[in-house]
Amino acid sequence: MNKTSCLHTLRIGLVASLGLGGCATVATPGSNPAATGIYDPRETFAPLSLPQAANRYRSGNGAPGPDYWQNRVDYSIHADLDTESQQLGAREVIHYTNNSPDALASLWLQLDQNIYRKDARSIHASGWPRTKFTEGYRFAKVEVEVGGQRYPADYLIDDTRMQVRLRQPLPPGGADLKLHIDYDYDIPGDFGGRTAIGDSEHGPIYDIAQWYPRMAVYDDQRGWDTLPYLASEFYLEYGDFDYWITVPAAMLVAGSGELVNPQDVLTAQQRQRLKQARSSDRTVMIRSPEEVGDPASRPQSEKPLTWHYHMQDTRDTAFAASAAFVWDAARIQLPGGRTSLAMSYYPAERAGDDAWGRSTEFLKHAVEQFSQRWFPYPYPAAINVGGPVGGMEYPGILFDSMKDGGGKLFWITVHEIGHTWFPMIVGFDERRSAWMDEGFNTFIDVYESDDFNDGEFGPKRDSEYTPGGGSPVEEIIPIMSDPEAPIPLIRADAIAEKYRHSISYYKSALGLILLREQILGPERFDWAFRKFIADWAFKHPSPSDFFRAMDSAGGEDLSWFWRGWYLNNWTLDLATTGVHAVDGDDAKGYTVTIANLDRLVMPATVQIDFADGTQQRERLPAEAWLQKTEVGIHVDRPVARVSVDPDHLIPDRNRDNNVYEAPTP
Missing domain, CATH: 1.10.390.10 (Neutral Protease Domain 2)
Structure with a gap:
């Protein structure tokens, strides 16, 4: 480009x-009047102290320092999706490793489902009014396990956070413990925002995210990072996930990571089609629109089925479940000969190229290009779900609106899968x-x-x-x-x-x-x-x-x-301030003067059109403004016109002073 x-x-x-219209442009003919401004080189180029100092943890070159450390969290979760009561219940084991140099007297967890409570801080803080609520998390058990011995946790819940106070501090340098938590909650309906239930012609679609208590980050910046969940997103530790989702047998489950037990939850035909998709650059139907609602498209079982997913080196997981899903897939080709799998799940009525039929094509291309251009995609699958949530990202899985199609679906798919790189590979603190x-x-x-x-x-x-x-x-x-x-x-x-x-x-x-x-x-x-x-x-x-x-x-x-x-x-305001003969003598050539009138500086192109029909472009670096507010460009011929930033590539707030035109003789 x-x-x-x-x-x-x-x-x-x-x-x-x-609420803006089109952009305003160009210039005033004739010599611009003497320019005055507020630019001060001593302010713009003053020494800069960044918010976080460099140290042994974070080097002056911007890379992790020699003593950089990071705590680790591994999760094992067995969850049941109750479609009658619209509840999710689970048994969770959190394996927490303290790699920090500090002994931890307590642990902090994030309880995102508590944002739906009537007394949540977010009701008044986020600017998002809410008229529907849930009770948030309900806990049946919270236990601490150290050295194989368990004891009931002493814990405190405040808004979307839980503090677990330990009997003995967790030592530094790699000591670990486990938390055992049994809980359930009411799944928010169409008011859930990032996690919700929505209707389709063949049944409800469940987009399930932020569905388990998870560890807050303890880092070298602040210790425990305990910002409550108000509306902004996440800051999470990395680790491995094993999770099991039990649902009615008619449902498909799309989850972050890799499906460990396809033989238990897919038909023989679906397993064969999935194998075909792993070597196909064209989209392969795993479950077609015509098969939705056909009992033969699901294993015959009167009991619920349990889907087991595994994901490594991730900071989160999410899943979607529905009996209404069409499912298609294609191979993703990655650098170094590696592959992944692009997959899309969406309701049958949204099949077709003008709706969700090209979702996997969009997803595959974006992952391949981002991997080539920036950093290889690390996960075994990339999944796009067409459901009630209208654009939200989680590791390995996207929740996009089932109503999207065409360019709108392309743009939202690309944007949400792009979040794999930021903040899921590069673990930014989204709340700050x-x-x-x-x-x-x-x-x-x-x-x-x-x-x-x-x-x-x-x-x-x-x-x-x-x-x-x-x-x-x-x-x-x-x-x-x-x-x-x-x-x-x-x-x-x-x-x-x-x-x-x-x-x-x-x-x-x-x-x-x-x-x-x-x-x-x-x-x-x-x-x-x-x-x-x-x-x-x-x-x-x-x-x-x-x-x-x-x-x-x-x-x-x-x-x-x-x-x-x-x-x-x-803001930036560059101006042409005139063309003058050197020492008043045309034989010595001319000086074109450009002034910086505002605080921002930026490299800029100056185009000079000469009276003889020739043209010259000069590039002014940022350092042109290091000592002065006005710079001169020497030329040897009469000037007809001068234009600063003629291609409109920098954000100059006042283009009326960007052009000088010599008076007509």
Whole structure:
């Protein structure tokens, strides 16, 4: 993709979210008046202290330090989905390993289902009004096991968190224990948001997520990270999962990871079709629309069936279940000769290429491209579920709306599977830094939209928005200029809905595009970005780690960019301020002057059109503004026209002063 087209792909709905029309452009003829501004090089290029200091845990080069540590959590869960009472009950064993240098006197768990309680903090804090509720988790047993001995846990529940107070602190350096938890909860219906029940023509579809108590993160940044679940997403530890889901025999279960016991839950024909799909680049039907409702398409059993799934090196799992599912699949080809499996589950009435019939094609292409471009997909399957949840990601599985189709399904599929890389491979803290997982993911979406089928669904658009004209570098300006807009580096729950997409998705993603295409260039950016992903795969980087990584591996001191774009909402205003004969003598040539009037700096192209019909382009680096507010370009011929950023590749807030045109003789 060329630089102009790539920037234009990132419009992604800002017009809709901000209520803007098309972009404003160009210039005023004649000599611009003397420019005045607020730019101060000493402010923009001052030494930058990042929020988190480098140390033995996190190196100055942005990589994990020599003493970096991370605790581990492995889960074993046996769950029963009761479709009569609409409840899920489970027996969970959490194996927790303390790799930290600290003795832990207590453990903290996350209880996401408690967000649906009438007394949940989120009712008042998140801005999402709720009129339907559940009781949240109900616990029958919570026990601690140490050295093979169990005892009843001393625990406290506060909102969406549980503190388990240990009889003896868990020692540092690899000591472990187990928690045994028996629980159940009422599954939220259509009000569940990220986990819900929805109707289809052949029966209900259950999208089940955030379905088990899970460990909070204990890290070197804060100790226990106990932010309550208000609306923003997750920060989780890594480990292995074994889980068993028992459902009525007529249902299919789509789960994160690999199905361990297909012989128990699939027909012989389905197992054969699945084997075929593992070596097919074309979509293979495992259960066709015509077979939905046919008893022969399920093993004959009067008793419920138990589906066993296993997943390694993951921070979460989710599953979906329904008797209404069509199921198809195709091989994903990965770097190094590895393969995975793209699969889609959706109701029969949504079959067909204009609905969900191309879902697996979309999914397969995105995983292959992201794997080639950034980091190999690590999981045995990538699953897209068409159900009641309208766009939510979990490791190895996506919940997208059954109503989607065409470009809308493509965009939401690509975006949600892109979250595998951010924040599931690179384990960002979404509750504090939504701009990292949403913005980084939106950034990689841009290139996938152009790659797929020669741009069939390009340029990139978010699924809920209507495509339209306009440049992202123009449409971001009202947000950057809005004194009420938050900066990207703010706790995710503190971002009002008015600004959520604009800041966390669009500004963050546009920052990476500017960094790749205007500041570092693709060769330097791509190498540094891939190194950052590989260094932090299945680990927990902070924003400061990312900034240091791109400085170090990208070979550039970018403190001026981090300060202006991410730590502040500074704006850019470059202006042409005139053309003057050197010392008043035309024979000595001319000086073209460009001023920086606002706090942000950015590399910029200046196009000079000469009176003799020739043209010259000059590239001004960011360092042009290191000591001064105005720079001069020497030329040897009379000038007819000067234009700053003629291709509109940088977010200049006032284009009226970007062009100088010589007076007509």
